[in-house]
Amino acid sequence: MPTAQRVRNLVTGATVVTSLAAAVGVGYALGNDPDGGRPPASPPIVLANADLTVAAGCDELLASYVDRALEAVGPYGWGGDVMYDVMTSEDAGAAAAPSSEAARSTVSTSRSTSNESGTNVQEAGVDEADVVKVAGSLLLRLRDGELLAYDVSGDEPRLLSSTRLEDARGSSGWVGDPGGEMVLVDGRAVVLGTSTDGMSTTITTVDLADPTSPAVVDTTEVRGRASAVRLHGDVVRVVLQNGLPELDFTAPDGTLGQLRARLSNRALVRDTTLADWLPTVDGAPVVDCExxxxxxxxxxxxxxxxxxxxxxxxxxLTTTAVATDSAISYFSTDRFYLAASAPQWGWVDCMNCRPTGFPGTDGTTPLFAFGLDGTEATYVASGEVEGSIADRWSMDAVGGSLRVAVGPSSETGNFNSVLTLREEGSDLVEDGRVDQLGVGEEIKSVRWFDDLAIVVTFRQTDPLYAIDLSDPTAPRLVGELKIPGFSEYLHPLGEQRLIGMGQDATLDGVTRGAQAALFDVTDLADPRQLDVVRYDEGTQAGAATDPRQFTWLPEQRTVLTVVSQGWTGTTGWVSVLSLADGSMSNRMVEVEHGTDVADVRLVPLASGKVALVTGEDVTFFAL
Structure with missing residues (x-):
């Protein structure tokens, strides 16, 4: 029987294991460079074949953008001959995972995701940006364009300093948020701000050697939207998206209006320069053509x-780029994976959805893998899977194996799958797979461990699937559990327990309110729901959309997670879930209201205390 999603190699040959960012001379800043786009003295790196190549010079690179763009422009602008509401990357950013004895003996769930910076992260060893960071007795938080530093070593948090950050301005000149999120490394905070129009990112580096008197050492504004920020050791990595240029398109009017508008709009596309397509600083691209x-x-x-x-x-700055716009990327400790998507034409029915991967026009999703070493990113392999990848939580890498959870597309059956892939030369090739997960259902959450995947799908009930990945060449479904509702975020609680934050639902699939479900995965052939806490009707679990609103305190066997209710007049609580003997007790503490609920954090400190960060205050949370 043919497989539902097979891997089709994109690139062959061994010559591609070379850094795209290798020193091959200074890149050409604009499409009309004075040298006419001639290649540098040393030829640019050529990847294996035409599926993924590097242009011979800036003129050729610009021509590749223009040629593709001309196919996508029509009398109404982007979208060809029909007027569409186009979702660009900026819009998405502004709009805002057998026998029981065999299972016990081979599968481990020991991977940890705790992080000493105070942020709940996807991958151990890879820190993520957040509105709060902690290092020893120093706590930093962002609020209203200011970086606030606190001493949390005493009986109460003490404010040490407040540093005003420079406003982020987009192409329209609108002022945005100068302090959206940050990472903290070696006494320096790197703060990412976003312009109001979502088209520019401000990167501010603040020296905190003296936290009572911080010093801004650099502010760089880049045209491009930051869709991910990660910290590997002392290296900060930012994924920037540049979508379709905003051009002054003409609309049809009068006799022969469509023809004239099409010709006028195509002329605008032909007049674009590389500064319209690449991330820029002060109008000049920051990535070299090669x-x-x-x-x-x-x-x-x-x-x-x-x-x-x-x-x-x-x-x-070190830069490496792929000429496609994608919001779905995943970082392991030594790899960067980019999942590409098809052109996104059409109406958007959700203004605050998480980024979703639309498969290519042939129902496939290309994957590009880069090795990470210092500040360098080296292209290592590419592959393609049939099916759709929903978000970064659908990918994971461990022990040289890339694991991917995919949903259906035009080239698959009406079910979900888990695939394992390996690097073979410069190819990502399929190693093993499990199909027929959640037939007719949607993947709601995925959690990966060293040799285990937990996948939750939903239509009317919540099937939770346990998949043994101890042998990447032969992954196998070892157990499933069907219960009402579904989990949108899964978190490990040691080696035998798992908690899911999501929604309670009726037997016919109507959601009622937030819920927390405790699972026992000791016997993967028979996963069990041990207990469930159901919150009031109409509530939402914060961790369902932002896992940073979830904190696990293993020594206290306590979960702290944010639950909110209401779209207008929003109220936020901290749900204190105490675990004992396979059950959960819940205590609700009202902490915030309004839009500030989204920024509530509960940060474990070295002292054993927990800092509660709300819109206006930093206090210690009483456990």
Missing amino acids: DVAIPDDDLALGTTTLLAFDPAEPTA
């Missing part, structure tokens, strides 16, 4: 750039 890989497939038009730097030298 460091942009061009995919041959019909993918979302734009550019995704991986920008890296050491905060000790914030102006020394």
Whole structure:
């Protein structure tokens, strides 16, 4: 029987294991560079074949953008001959995972996701940006464009300093949020701000050697939207998206209006420069032409750039890019994976959805893998899976194996699958797979462990699937559990317990309110729900959309998680879930109201205390 999703190699040959960011001379800043786009003295890196290549010069790179763009422009602008509401990356950003004895003996759930910076992260060893960070007795938080530093070593948190950050301004000149999120490394905070129009990112580096008198050492504004920020050791990596340029398109009017508008709009596209397609600083691209890989497939038009730097030298930027616009990326400790998507034409029915991967026009999702070493990103392999990848939580890498959870597409059956892939030369090739997960249902959450995957799907009930990945060449479904409702975020509680935050639902699939479900995965052939806490009707679990609103305190066997209710007049609580003997007791503490509920954090400190960060205050939370 043919497989539902097979892997089709994109790139072959061994010559591609070379950094796109290798030193091949200074790149050409604009499409009309004075040298006419001639290649540098040393030829640019050529990837294995036309499926993923590097242009011979800036003129050729610009021509690749323009040629693709001309196919997508019509009398109404982007979208061809029909007027569409186009969702660009900026819109998405502004709009805002057998026998029981065999299972016991081979499967481990020991992977940890705790992080000493105070942020609940996807991957151990890879810190993520947040509105709060902690290092020893120093706590930093962002509020209304200010970086606030607190001493949390005493009986109460004490404010040490407040540093005003420079406003982020987009192409329209609108002022945005200068302090959206940050990472903290070696006494320096790197703060990412976003302009109101979502098209520019401000990267501010603040020296906190003296936290009572912080010093802003660099502020760089990049045209491009930051869709992910990660910290590997002392290297900060920012994924920047540049979607379709905003051009002054003409609309049809009068006799022969469509023809004239089409010709006028195509002329605008032909007049674009590389500054319209690539991330720029002060109008000049920050990525060299020879460091942009061009995919041959019909993918979302734009550019995704991986920008890296050491905060000790914030102006020394290293960049690598792929000429497609994608919001779905995953970082392991030594790899960066980008899942590409098809052009996103059409109406958007959700203004605050998490980024979703639309498969290519042939029902497949291309994957590009880069090795990480210092600030360098080296292209290592590509592959393609049939099916759709919902978000970063659907990917994971361990022990040289990439694991991917995929949903259905035009090239698959009406079910979900888990695939394992390995790097074979420069190819990502399928190693093993499990199909027929949640027939006719949607993946709601995925959690990966060293040799285990837990996948939750939903239509009317919540099937929870346990998949043994101890042998990547032969993954197998070892157990499933069907219960009402579904989990949107899963978190390990040691080696035998798992908690899911999501929604309670009736037997016919109507959601009622938030719920927390405790699972026993000791016997993977027979996973069990031990207990469930159901919150009031109409409530939402904060961790369902932002896992940073979830905190696990293993020594106290306590979960702290945010629950909210109401779209207008919102109220936020901290749900204190105490675990004992396979059951949960719940205590609700009202802590915040309004839009500030989204920024509530509960941060474990080295002293054993927990800092509660709300819209206006930093206090210690009484356990």
